[in-house]
Every structure is written in structure tokens, then in C-alpha cells.
Amino acid sequence: MTDIPTLEQTLLGAVRAAENEAALEALRISALGKKGSVSELLKSLGAMTPEERKEKGPLINGLRDRIAAAIAARREALQEAALAERLAAERVDVSLPVQEGPETRGRIHPISQVIDELTAIFADMGFSVAEGPDIETDFYNFTALNFPVGHPAREMHDTFFFPPDHRGERKLLRTHTSPVQIRTMLGQKPPIRVIIPGRTYRCDSDQTHTPMFHQVEGLVIDRSSNIGHLKWILEEFCKAFFEVDQVKMRFRPSFFPFTEPSAEVDIQCSRKGGEIRFGEGDDWLEILGCGMVHPNVLRNCGLDPDEYQGFAWGMGIDRIAMLKYGMPDLRPFFEADVRWLAHYGFRPLDLPTLAGGLSA
Ligand code: DAH
Numbered sequence: 001m002t003d004i005p006t007l008e009q010t011l012l013g014a015v016r017a018a019e020n021e022a023a024l025e026a027l028r029i030s031a032l033g034k035k036g037s038v039s040e041l042l043k044s045l046g047a048m049t050p051e052e053r054k055e056k057g058p059l060i061n062g063l064r065d066r067i068a069a070a071i072a073a074r075r076e077a078l079q080e081a082a083l084a085e086r087l088a089a090e091r092v093d094v095s096l097p098v099q100e101g102p103e104t105r106g107r108i109h110p111i112s113q114v115i116d117e118l119t120a121i122f123a124d125m126g127f128s129v130a131e132g133p134d135i136e137t138d139f140y141n142f143t144a145l146n147f148p149v150g151h152p153a154r155e156m157h158d159t160f161f162f163p164p165d166h167r168g169e170r171k172l173l174r175t176h177t178s179p180v181q182i183r184t185m186l187g188q189k190p191p192i193r194v195i196i197p198g199r200t201y202r203c204d205s206d207q208t209h210t211p212m213f214h215q216v217e218g219l220v221i222d223r224s225s226n227i228g229h230l231k232w233i234l235e236e237f238c239k240a241f242f243e244v245d246q247v248k249m250r251f252r253p254s255f256f257p258f259t260e261p262s263a264e265v266d267i268q269c270s271r272k273g274g275e276i277r278f279g280e281g282d283d284w285l286e287i288l289g290c291g292m293v294h295p296n297v298l299r300n301c302g303l304d305p306d307e308y309q310g311f312a313w314g315m316g317i318d319r320i321a322m323l324k325y326g327m328p329d330l331r332p333f334f335e336a337d338v339r340w341l342a343h344y345g346f347r348p349l350d351l352p353t354l355a356g357g358l359s360a
Pocket of ligand 1 (some may be wrong): 128175176177178217220256259288290291311312313314315
């Protein structure tokens with residue numbers, strides 16, 4: 001028969017040595033579980049004579065109670081120690097400044113911010129966003145937009161061409177967002193009301209030009225849209241974008257192959273003290289080109305110019321971002337310098353909305 005005092009010493013030693021609740025539980029099973037050492041002793045009572053049982057019964061039951069009590073006490077001690085450790089580790093010193101996580105340190109690039117602002121403004125006027133590829137064919141970038149082959153207006157675009165493919169066709173990097181006008185008119189029936197923000201490319205680089213830049217195009221086609229609507233939309237856009245109550249605009253006659261008549265639009269500004277302000281002053285600043293969509297362009301898209309008409313405009317996103325947020329040089333926009341982004345970038349959770357404020 002097992003020596004009860006020795007077993008008790010061994011078990012109590014093991015209880016004290018159990019370093020965590022899992023080890024303690026394993027020990028409990030090995031002693032008090034179905035096949036545990038103490039349980040086996042309890043079972044042996046059944047085979048004893050009444051006298052023997054009278055003598056051993058209290059000893060074995062006493063052993064079981066003391067081991068169970070020791071395990072319970074050890075479990076409580078372990079739980080308390082674990083809690084104390086967690087409390088120490090999770091202590092918060094509320095007098096310290098809040099630590100910024102990556103989501104608050106990250107910044108939205110001003111171009112993305114301005115695209116979000118444009119989208120919010122035009123979505124409110126019922127426009128949706130259309131997109132097209134950066135690599136275009138000559139047809140979409142020029143021919144369909146009424147730039148005949150050999151037309152001098154093509155030369156003004158400083159186009160990046162790809163080498164000719166096996167059919168002799170030279171793809172190009174789109175020089176403006178206007179080819180998406182064609183894709184949109186070929187892809188959906190009027191009424192059409194879209195804005196088209198995107199990347200554009202020209203072989204040009206100085207303080208206000210980079211080989212890759214951004215434009216936003218607007219296109220409205222239906223049966224009756226006219227220049228009056230165009231002026232109203234552009235005026236509402238300028239007021240909303242520059243966050244001023246009123247802005248004077250000047251339409252100067254111009255030329256684009258895909259619009260007739262065409263105009264360039266200046267907005268009123270003041271440049272006192274080297275700072276540009278909109279909605280005041282007696283200076284002018286050119287911000288976009290626009291016009292009524294040329295009948296040839298409508299025809300190229302399978303639309304009958306006697307039935308449909310509309311207008312379009314295009315402007316440089318980088319340029320209006322520079323004007324609105326006071327950045328003097330365009331080149332750092334694309335240098336991926338986090339110090340520049342920390343200064344000019346926007347907080348990721350402050351999404352521009354008309355109700356909440358565009359640049360708040
Ligand atoms: N695509 C022109 C450019 O890059 C800008 C432009 C002017 C777009 C007039 C238009 C427009 O849609 O009507 O210079």
C-alpha cells in the first residue's frame with residue numbers, strides 16, 4: 001500500500017512548484033482525476049475489511065481534502081499574480097501625451113485630397129466619375145477629338161510615344177484626360193454627366209510642369225445643355241473649391257479642336273503681398289479650358305449633332321492644388337519626400353464633404 005505521508009509530501013511539493021494554471025491543472029488530474037494517485041487510494045477502500053477501512057478511510061479522505069485545498073489555494077495565488085502582472089503591464093499614465101498610431105501619422109497626398117474634393121463637389125451636382133487608361137491610342141487621344149493627322153495642335157502636346165507595334169501602330173501616354181470623353185460617349189447613351197480625374201503625360205519639366213501631371217475633365221451631353229449651364233457649373237465649382245462666397249470669372253475666346261466655340265477661363269484674384277486670394281482683387285488667373293463639344297466629336301462617337309449637344313472642360317489638378325494650398329513648386333509633389341508630405345498632406349480620417357467642409 002502507498003505510503004500516505006510520502007505521497008502527501010510529494011504532491012504538496014509539486015503543488016508549490018506548479019508555475020502556472022495549466023501545470024497545476026495537470027497535477028490535479030494526476031492526483032484527483034479519475035485515475036489519479038489519490039483517487040486510486042480511495043478506490044482501494046472498497047476492497048478492505050471494515051476494520052481496515054475504519055482506520056485508513058479518514059487518512060485517505062484527509063489526504064484528498066488537503067491536496068484539494070492546497071491546489072485551490074495555489075490556483076488562487078497564481079490567478080492573483082497573473083492579474084497583478086497584467087495590471088502592471090497595462091497601466092496607463094493619463095498624464096502622458098497621447099501616442100500617435102500609424103493611422104494618425106500617415107498623410108493623404110494633396111492630389112488625392114483635391115480629387116476627393118472635386119468628386120464631392122461634382123457628385124453634389126449629379127456627376128459621376130469616369131476613368132480611362134493611361135496608355136492610349138492615337139485615335140482616342142487625337143483623331144476622335146478632331147485633331148486631324150498632321151494638325152499643328154498635335155505638336156503642342158509634347159507627346160511621349162511608344163515604339164510602333166507589329167502592326168506599325170504607335171501607342172502613346174495620354175496627353176490629356178479628353179480621350180475619356182470619347183470612351184464615355186462610345187460606352188453610354190446620353191444624358192451624360194461625368195468628371196474624369198486622372199494622370200496625364202507630356203515631355204516637359206520646370207517649376208510648374210512635370211512629365212506626369214493630373215487633369216480633371218468634365219463632360220455633359222444631352223439634348224439641351226448650353227453655355228449658360230457651363231458657366232453656372234464652373235462658377236459653382238470655383239466657389240465651392242476655393243471656399244469663397246463669390247468669384248468673378250472671365251471667359252476668353254480660345255481654340256481647342258474638340259470644342260466650338262472654345263474658351264479659356266480666368267478667375268478673379270488678388271496677389272497682394274505675394275499671396276494669392278480668390279473672390280477678391282482685380283487680377284486674373286487662368287484656370288481652365290472649356291467649350292461646346294464640336295459636332296465632329298459627337299459624330300465620331302455615333303451621336304447626331306442635330307439631336308445631341310453638350311459641353312466639356314479641362315483643368316490641371318496639380319495647378320489648382322498649388323493655388324488652393326499655397327505650394328510654390330510642383331516638382332516636390334512627385335518626389336515622395338515624407339517631410340513635404342507631413343507639411344502639406346491631409347489627415348486620413350478628415351474626408352472632404354460639402355457638409356463637413358472640404359479642407360477643414
Ligand atoms: N484637353 C485640354 C488640354 O489638355 C484641356 C481642355 C480644354 C479640355 C477644353 C476640355 C475642353 O474638355 O473643353 O489642354
